[in-house]
Amino acid sequence: MSADTLWPDARSPHDVAIIEQVPLQSRGLPASTYDLVLRAGRLWPDRTALTVLPDGADYLSNATRTFGQLAADVTRSAKVLQYFGIQRGDAVLLISPNCDELITATLAAQAAGIAVPINGSLSTEHVTQLARLSGARVLITAAPDLDPAGVRRAAALVDAGLIDTVLLLRPTLAAAAPGPLPVVSGATIAYLSALADEHDDQPLDGAPADPAQLAALFHTGGTTGTPKLAAHTQGNEVTDAWMVAISADLDDDAVIFAALPLFHVNALIVTLLAPLLRGQPVVWAGPLGYRDMSLYQNFWRIVEHYRLAAMSAVPTVYAVLAHIPVDADISTLTSAVSGASALPDTVRLDFHNATGVHLVEGYGLTEATCASARSFPDHPRTGAVGQRMPYQHLKIVEVGDDGTWQELPAGQVGTLVINGPTVFPGYVTGRTDDSYLLDGRGALRDGWLDTGDLASVDDDGFVYLAGRAKDLIIRGGHNIDPAVIEDALLAHPDVTAAAAVARPDAHSGEVPVGFVTVRAGATVTGDDLTAFAAERISERAAIPKTVTVIDAIPVTDVGKPYKVPLRATAAEHALTDALAAQPGVLHIIGKVNAGMPTVALTLGPGADHTAVERVVKSFAVNHEIHHE
Incomplete structure (x- = not known):
């Protein structure tokens, strides 16, 4: 097998079609690692x-x-x-x-x-x-x-x-x-x-x-x-x-x-x-x-x-x-x-x-x-x-x-x-x-x-990512690509990472919110970044309702971006705002339960349990209610 067959030129986008003119099985690759x-x-x-x-x-x-x-x-x-x-x-x-x-x-x-x-x-x-x-x-x-x-x-x-x-x-x-x-x-x-x-170091026997x-x-x-x-x-x-x-x-x-x-x-x-x-x-x-x-x-x-x-x-x-x-x-x-x-x-x-x-x-x-x-x-x-x-x-x-x-x-x-x-x-x-x-x-x-x-x-086989299918934000039946929001936030010179997720909403089902990390020493605020994104997103429905500055974007145990905890935090923020006037609501905590964003609420003696449950259910979010 010649070196040219095993090592074709692959320095430009045009080379992929030339490489594929030789069948892969003719390249002479080893059968195993x-x-x-x-x-x-x-x-x-x-x-x-x-x-x-x-x-x-x-x-x-x-x-x-x-x-x-x-x-x-x-x-x-x-x-x-x-x-x-x-x-x-x-x-x-x-x-x-x-x-x-x-x-x-x-x-x-x-x-x-x-x-x-x-x-x-x-x-x-x-x-x-x-x-x-x-x-x-x-x-x-x-x-x-x-x-x-x-x-x-x-x-x-x-x-x-x-x-x-x-x-x-x-x-x-x-x-x-x-x-x-x-x-x-x-x-x-x-x-x-x-x-x-x-x-010894003689190659392994057998097939x-x-x-x-x-x-x-x-x-x-x-x-x-x-x-x-x-x-x-x-x-x-x-x-x-x-x-x-x-x-x-x-x-x-x-x-x-x-x-x-x-x-x-x-x-x-x-x-x-x-x-x-x-x-x-x-x-x-x-x-x-x-x-x-x-x-x-x-x-x-x-x-x-x-x-x-x-x-x-x-x-x-x-x-x-x-x-x-x-x-x-x-x-x-x-x-x-x-x-x-x-x-x-x-x-x-x-x-x-x-x-x-x-x-x-x-x-x-x-x-x-x-x-x-x-x-x-x-x-x-x-x-x-x-x-x-x-x-x-x-x-x-x-x-x-x-x-x-x-x-x-x-x-x-x-x-x-x-x-x-x-x-x-x-x-x-x-x-x-x-x-x-x-x-x-x-x-x-x-x-x-x-x-x-x-x-x-595109026609040359270049890939342009637009987010995860399961990460789509659906606002009143309108699909919002989180990448649109993330790209807008990443355009800010102080932003080092960004993630956009759905926050539950009683009227629209979901609305978009953003989470970002910023460079050390940056003084930019979430409100600043919300306004910054709004100027760069032409799709009105995709403008994030809020942007929150956090220490790190969560990742899974195998190192991939993991938005579920952020959706849980967003749900926590939504319910905290919605229940602010309700007496007896002691704690609202967003967490991940069985891989799903869940909000846990703790109610005290003065809470109107029926009213709280009505509000929570209107957000269509997984929830747990505990009583003290």
Whole structure:
């Protein structure tokens, strides 16, 4: 397979049509992520693959491995998993902060079976739910010197009858020898690295993985806040990683920076598998990633020291970095990609003014593996989050009341749907003796994925997002796109993030309100921003009734914007205003109950219960009434 076939030119929007003239199956991609790892070890055995920092403060220290060493370590660790009975269809839970050994363990889990990376900050209830759904019996987690909560989580899963084998990971550059193994009654427990040293690095025996077999189960909360397990095939991950690699427009020796947690698809696809395909070195942040304050303090020196060329992060990270004085030579940094939520123009401008680097957006979702659209720094398209990636097909449909889809012409706003080799096979709903039961849960139709996002697509395949379908604000039967309000608020120079939601209204059903975060030291008020938005929104019904300044826009446990708490707060404000003249109303609190915005009211002895209930019911909002 020639290099030109595997690595076509993808530098301009016109290249996508040329790339697709060659069938994807003729590109010569590895069949599985393990094949991808072995290929990197063969092609670049002595080239540095990974540089892992212990933390942001001690950034000059690091653990390094070549592509050859990584392939050997992945093979040895996969053999450990096989020893404990893991076969191709078996799941392995991974719950740990990022560290050198977690990279190996994640790839090994996909080589031997199916990786199930889980965010350790999820609630115990959610972790247990996901573990039970996965059917995993083996857990890879943090040793006490990496994260003291690791063994506690393991014990809880063992007590629940879910896990019988616990393999521990050490911190990057662990200074001391491992301590005595903690006791987890009812389970075998060992250090993964110690067991791996007992195995050779000859490639795994047995039939190679098929692209259609499962590689991973990633939890995703969408905007509901309740995690689900989305299945990824080996072909999903390898193909999407290749699409990212050809789209990055970076030299083979370009150094990539990685700081997102490995339970996030971006960390696996964009900063692990894609560089492995291209032979590019990656510098990994410490276990706290972008939550490490010392990382920000030293970030520009890290760019200079490791000659970083590219990074990927969420808008809030760039908002912080834009205000960290550049105290080093960062001329190697040419690519900075933003995703996961809308990129405010304020953040884009501040980051460019501070660094000279243009932020570009991308678009993707776990159900389409990771990335589905990319931007071109040299070919900007105002307002777009990017052009569809090769072999992924996008269209806009109108979803009828009866659930039917009607395709809309280019430029019209509707529901964005995706088809192609990165679309997942479904969510895990159960398990038989030898396989998982997968169901699209309404998201899949004839191979097309309903993203739940409102958007338009132009004739060149560029995507213009317009909000979430379920986030539409319906005022007296009139549909209001929250993005119209959010874009107006984000145009203010002090606003760093914005969310528009529906507030219940006794007369119109719903009215729009806004919530924003502002830059440090800003004195702008909610009233100022309400007036500011009103001047920029031509649709009178879409002008927000109020704008509230808050500390942070809520996100789900998997890091996606989560508007349900804001709708609960909006409902609280609405009822507080409506009941201001009612005696005996002691407390009104907006909260989330079973994933729904709910208002809890506490009434005292002097309250007219009938009158209060009449007012509350007129708002058609979920509510609880307590009496003192």
